Amino acid sequence: MKAARLYEYNKPLVIEEVPNPVITDPTDVIIKVAGAGVCHTDLHLIEGVWAETLETELPHIIGHENAGWVHEVGSAVTDFKVGDPVILHPVSSCGKCLSCRAGEDMHCEKLKFSGLTVDGGYAEYLKTSERALIKLPDIVDPADVAPFADAGITAYRAVRKAAPLAMPGTKVVMIGMGGLGHIGVQIMRELGNADIITVDRDEARLNATLELGASNAVKADHNMIPNIKTLTEDKGPDIIIDFVGSDQTHADSMKMLRKGGHYFVVGYGGTVNVPSLNIINNEYSIVGSLVGNYNELYELMVLFGRGKVKLHSTKFPFDQVNEVLQLLHEGKINGRAILVP
Ligand SMILES: [Zn+2]
Numbered sequence: 001m002k003a004a005r006l007y008e009y010n011k012p013l014v015i016e017e018v019p020n021p022v023i024t025d026p027t028d029v030i031i032k033v034a035g036a037g038v039c040h041t042d043l044h045l046i047e048g049v050w051a052e053t054l055e056t057e058l059p060h061i062i063g064h065e066n067a068g069w070v071h072e073v074g075s076a077v078t079d080f081k082v083g084d085p086v087i088l089h090p091v092s093s094c095g096k097c098l099s100c101r102a103g104e105d106m107h108c109e110k111l112k113f114s115g116l117t118v119d120g121g122y123a124e125y126l127k128t129s130e131r132a133l134i135k136l137p138d139i140v141d142p143a144d145v146a147p148f149a150d151a152g153i154t155a156y157r158a159v160r161k162a163a164p165l166a167m168p169g170t171k172v173v174m175i176g177m178g179g180l181g182h183i184g185v186q187i188m189r190e191l192g193n194a195d196i197i198t199v200d201r202d203e204a205r206l207n208a209t210l211e212l213g214a215s216n217a218v219k220a221d222h223n224m225i226p227n228i229k230t231l232t233e234d235k236g237p238d239i240i241i242d243f244v245g246s247d248q249t250h251a252d253s254m255k256m257l258r259k260g261g262h263y264f265v266v267g268y269g270g271t272v273n274v275p276s277l278n279i280i281n282n283e284y285s286i287v288g289s290l291v292g293n294y295n296e297l298y299e300l301m302v303l304f305g306r307g308k309v310k311l312h313s314t315k316f317p318f319d320q321v322n323e324v325l326q327l328l329h330e331g332k333i334n335g336r337a338i339l340v341p
């Protein structure tokens with residue numbers, strides 16, 4: 001099959017012929033990839049940011065936002081058959097450890113993460129387990145929904161944590177209106193009941209969020225904090241959901257969060273630097289959020305099925321993978337890019 005593999009950090013991926021994945025465990029499933037979302041985490045992987053944490057062996061096939069059709073099933077697979085359209089939770093979890101039994105696939109002790117710790121979806125075929133699959137309605141092209149597998153559930157999990165706090169009158173600031181952010185706004189509109197203020201550098205992205213449920217959109221420039229203060233009666237937001245996670249967004253967030261406020265960190269790369277005196281004096285809650293579990297992906301697909309969450313995306317031919325990664329790096333992808341093999 002054709003695959004794009006990472007041989008060396010900070011180098012373009014190599015498109016080449018590699019052997020197809022084979023079933024080795026009775027619960028394995030081989031998927032014919034319909035589409036793979038292109039994510040900032042892919043850029044971080046190529047930069048080597050995850051190298052020590054994951055101990056990924058090179059060459060490696062990246063791509064963790066995958067959907068497609070069941071191509072082959074192991075002998076113990078009972079709920080799926082060849083040809084079924086599916087979206088893949090990015091993790092194959094064991095189902096037996098305490099985290100799995102609590103429903104937290106991301107914390108599985110034997111977790112295999114497609115595209116991070118095992119080969120992913122920048123290829124024609126990929127191997128996962130039956131536990132990771134959610135069946136799609138026949139009318140959906142799996143390629144169209146692939147980014148929900150990570151961009152979608154990552155936004156969903158963070159907003160699901162914040163939504164019970166988002167009551168009428170609550171001010172929620174959401175920073176970064178790219179792949180995750182534009183989905184997050186719609187989920188907050190559905191699960192919460194707050195005033196949503198979106199933040200981005202790009203005016204077109206910001207204006208689009210006003211159609212998705214934001215009450216105000218604020219440009220990320222030197223007037224951002226005063227503008228947000230004005231929109232929050234000078235008190236600052238009750239909730240901030242940070243889909244960017246840079247030193248700048250961390251610092252800005254800690255400058256404007258209201259007393260008793262909640263700061264949800266979803267994007268990553270920077271360092272949250274806040275004196276403990278400020279945390280206790282303001283009773284801040286600083287909460288991390290990591291991807292999402294199987295049930296959260298299921299819930300998101302129910303919302304999608306009801307027509308409540310729309311995904312802005314552009315499809316690219318697989319051979320353009322390196323060009324697409326470059327465009328994402330330059331901030332030139334609106335919504336999500338999807339590679340189609
Ligand atoms: Zn991702």
Ligand SMILES: [Zn+2]
Nearest residue numbers: 094097100108
């Ligand atoms: Zn487990």
